[in-house]
Amino acid sequence: MDFEFAQSTEVDTLDRVPEHFRGFYAESNGKFVVNEALKAAGLAVDGLNRSLKAARIDATNARKNAPDLSPWLALGQDLEIEGDVTPEAIRDSITGLRDKVGKNDASKVNYDKLVGNLKTAHAQALQGKDGEIQSMEGTVKKYLINGDATRAIAAQKGAPELLLPVIQQQCKVIKDGDEYTVRVLDAQGEPRGDGKGGFMTVADLVTELKASPIYGRAFDSELPQGQGGKKPGSSSGQVTPPGQVKTSLDKLSAGLKKHGFVS
Secondary structure, three states, X not given: OOOOHHHOOEEOOHHHXXXXXXXXXXXXXXXXXXXXXXXXXXXXXXXXXXXXXXXXXXXXXXXXXXXXXXXXXXXXXXXXXXXXOOHHHHHHHHHHHHHHHHOOOOOOOOHHHHHHHHHHHHHHHXXXXXXXXXXXXXXXXXXXXXXXXXXXXXXXXXXXXXXXXXXXXXXXXXXXXXXXXXXXXXXXXXXXXXXXXXEOOHHHHHHHHHOOOOHHHHEOOOOOOOOOOXXXXXXXXXXXXXXXXXXXXXXXXXXXXXXXXXX
């Protein structure tokens, strides 16, 4: 059964919680409850997972239900149809052929044209279905990247609003066999390695961003308040006068907007 935060806001043990979701929980009175600040992210993950599952089912059904028009070719090659080949046009053509035979009309019917029209209709139907499948695959890819990124950002206590656009620009979904997989890309658009013979994951990328002097400001400090805790890239200095205080997130948000990462 798929895991959902909405059904597991409080658990007795983390054993039933997938390992990559355990960072959402905090211990309270002998149990584990979803961190209040991460509840919205958890519900968002639930929605992404449900939408992704539905999109995969729709894409599979679309492929299975693609129309097979080949049996129409067996109708023969003596029907001549002007315009699009439709069930009504085929019926009218057969009726006309029957009338011609009944009148001993020796008129020759163009079989090749019928075959061509049927192939055209078949190709148009498949093209429309391919467009639907491509649209569904686009939706699946979007949810895959956003889902992985949201989980990784939440685990590192980051700000999704600032980090998601950055991660989306550095990731791509590829088809690996029968499965879709998210790959982190380098500046040349090639998949990045993790230095261990494998590929870098979205979680690895988030960890890299957290250590960055620029993007590290979009994460909560891991040091307690009042004990010298600073986010990566922050600096000490003169206290900004009241009314002019800008937080690290304000500065990062302004920087991302300036460079076109967010609107």
